[in-house]
Amino acid sequence: MNANxxxxxxxxxxxxxxxxxxxxxxxxxxxxRKRGHEVLFSSPGRAPSKLLSDAGFTNxxxxxxxxxISSKALxxxxxxxxxxxxxxxxxxxxxxxxxxKLLRAIPLRFAPTVPEIWSMDHMAAMTGLxxxxxxxxNCDAYMKLVEDAAPDAIVDFWxxxxxxxxxxxxxxxxxxxxxxxxxxxxxxxxxxxxxAAPPTTVPAMNKVRRKLGLGEIRKLEDLSIGDLTLIVxxxxxxxxxxxxxxxxxGPILWQKEGEQAPDWFDRLPGDKPVVWLxxxxxxxxxxxxxxxxEVIIEACIEALRDQNLVVVLSMGYQLIPDKYLPLPNxxxxxxxxxxxxxxxxxxxxxxxxxxxxxxxxxxxxxPAVIIPTxxxxxxxxxxxxxxxxxxxxxxxxxxxxxxxLGPTALRQLVLRVLHDDSYAENAKRCSEYLKxxxxxxxxxxxxxxxxxxxxx
Numbered sequence: 001m002n003a004n005x006x007x008x009x010x011x012x013x014x015x016x017x018x019x020x021x022x023x024x025x026x027x028x029x030x031x032x033r034k035r036g037h038e039v040l041f042s043s044p045g046r047a048p049s050k051l052l053s054d055a056g057f058t059n060x061x062x063x064x065x066x067x068x069i070s071s072k073a074l075x076x077x078x079x080x081x082x083x084x085x086x087x088x089x090x091x092x093x094x095x096x097x098x099x100x101k102l103l104r105a106i107p108l109r110f111a112p113t114v115p116e117i118w119s120m121d122h123m124a125a126m127t128g129l130x131x132x133x134x135x136x137x138n139c140d141a142y143m144k145l146v147e148d149a150a151p152d153a154i155v156d157f158w159x160x161x162x163x164x165x166x167x168x169x170x171x172x173x174x175x176x177x178x179x180x181x182x183x184x185x186x187x188x189x190x191x192x193x194x195x196a197a198p199p200t201t202v203p204a205m206n207k208v209r210r211k212l213g214l215g216e217i218r219k220l221e222d223l224s225i226g227d228l229t230l231i232v233x234x235x236x237x238x239x240x241x242x243x244x245x246x247x248x249x250g251p252i253l254w255q256k257e258g259e260q261a262p263d264w265f266d267r268l269p270g271d272k273p274v275v276w277l278x279x280x281x282x283x284x285x286x287x288x289x290x291x292x293x294e295v296i297i298e299a300c301i302e303a304l305r306d307q308n309l310v311v312v313l314s315m316g317y318q319l320i321p322d323k324y325l326p327l328p329n330x331x332x333x334x335x336x337x338x339x340x341x342x343x344x345x346x347x348x349x350x351x352x353x354x355x356x357x358x359x360x361x362x363x364x365x366x367p368a369v370i371i372p373t374x375x376x377x378x379x380x381x382x383x384x385x386x387x388x389x390x391x392x393x394x395x396x397x398x399x400x401x402x403x404x405l406g407p408t409a410l411r412q413l414v415l416r417v418l419h420d421d422s423y424a425e426n427a428k429r430c431s432e433y434l435k436x437x438x439x440x441x442x443x444x445x446x447x448x449x450x451x452x453x454x455x456x
Contacts, residue, residue: 006036007451010060010151012142012162015067017045018281019316021157023339023356024176024232026055027254028155031444040149042142042162044070047281047317055256060149062141063091065102105137111199115397117375118198119187120180121220124160125199129220132204139164139208146171153451156226160205163223168212172454174447175226178355179238180379182231182246183221188375191382228450232355234437237362237383237430247446250438251363253356255338262337265345273309273418276337276346280354280373281318293352295395295403296371297324300350302407304414305330312337312346340364348418353377353392358384362430367423369414371395371405388426391417 011029013021022043029039041052044061052059061067068082082088083095092098107128117123128134142165146154153172156162158181166173179185206216217223231238231246240246268274279296297313297320304311305328313320313327314337320327327333339356343349343364351357353372358380361368368390370381381392391413395403417423 006038007152007448008038008150009040010146010149010154010162011039011041011043012154012156012159013041013043013048014158015042015044015062015070017047017070018354019047019051020280020354020356022048022051023254023360024252025155025157026051026057027252027440028176028443028447029057030055030254030257031440032447035444035448037448040151042145042149042159050317060145062138062145064105064137064141065092065098066105066137067141068098069102101137105134107131107134115374116189118189118194119219119221120158120224120376121187121200121202122198123188123376124201124220129160129201130199130204132207135161135201135204135208136211139168139212143168153447155447158224160220160223163226164209164212164214167214172451173226174228174230174450175224176230176232176249176252176443177224179231179233179240180376181221181224182229182240182244183219183225184241184244185221187221188379190379227454228446230443230446233359234433236433237387248437249443249446250436251359251434252440252443253340253360253363254440255340259338259341261341261345262334264332264334268310268312268345273347274345275304275309275311275348275350275414275418276342277311277313278316278349278351278357279313280316280352280357282315282321291374292403293371293373294321295373295405296350296352297321299371299395299405299407299410301328301331303411304328307411307415309418312342314342348414349390350414353381355380359434362387362389362427363434365424365428365431367417367427369393369410369417371410373403387430389423389430390427391423 011025013025033039040060041057042060044067049059088098109130111125113126138161142161146165146169154162154166155174157176180188201220229246230249232249232252234248277300280293282294283292311331313331314334317336339360343360343366349361349366349368353370370390370392372378372381372392384390385392393410393413395405397403
């Protein structure tokens, strides 16, 4: 399709149930849609599906039993209901075929769950990608999705299966990623060396790639190299070696066009600091996991309940665990807030270290106290702290993986960052770096120009 009639683009993200990758993919998609291009998404988590629906995007779910289950967070009763559904009969030819396909894809080998996650490859090894059957099932599902969607190009945000599908099917691939996910980076824990080689997905991944007729990779991060490779942030805040063939695109952050400050802003007291608490997803599974951020809610309630400040708690369409209700009187719960407006209104952000949250604070010049819940988030937090724009406080991990955080240390750190003006000054300095690196419109232009002139 030529540029005058618009391109058909498929935006793919790592299929997790949080909004971090949506905060950078949706604004680019909106800018391209305004230019006359058709944009489809595949981000099958529940919270992403809600946000994409609100933004008016079609969100495609890979057709495979693992996505039928994960996208609905089914309990045993819900699973039995799914097995008896008419839709399942139509999609899979019956419940036994559904179950057979599911069982063939279930991963059985996992790297140990540890708080120190060295890289994107290590993280993937903990989540099932040491199993070639699981990788192949996902690749097949995404290849079928791509064939049905028939895009002119894929714009990917950390989804290795979509990247493999693009290469196998010969679809142009644009990747938009963090510096830590680039193969020439030092990974998530860039401040020290591992004592032993971390677990890897490369053998299983290469087994699948060979069967698909694709070349082998050296490390999983090789998949993040597109025909056009874009890196969010700036060279000053997200440094890569000069040899990395990337283009920085600045802070890619989103809120709805024309978004206004909500009415309840007027009811916030003018004589008290306002703290925005965004913990991210409290629990990624019923049994809990290394990625969970529930510890942030628990610690902040204990640390800040009696302080002379207002805490605005937003969950990004996630649910507050019942045991924390009712909230203290100085807490306000809002299901979803416009991020940039909220960051500009508050005096301090407390969050889990997600890249989008870190970029939001730096972009608006808002200091932060960051409680990173695993190593990729600690990497982001350390970059903010090194820039003098905030501080981080690491949870401790028990032998069984339970996180804990002392409320006294958290309270002292919150008060220090609130009352030391140097943190806000340094955040504003970082904002200047980021704004010079690029913006949403220039990123849309880079993608559009690549589609028109792919050889340049």
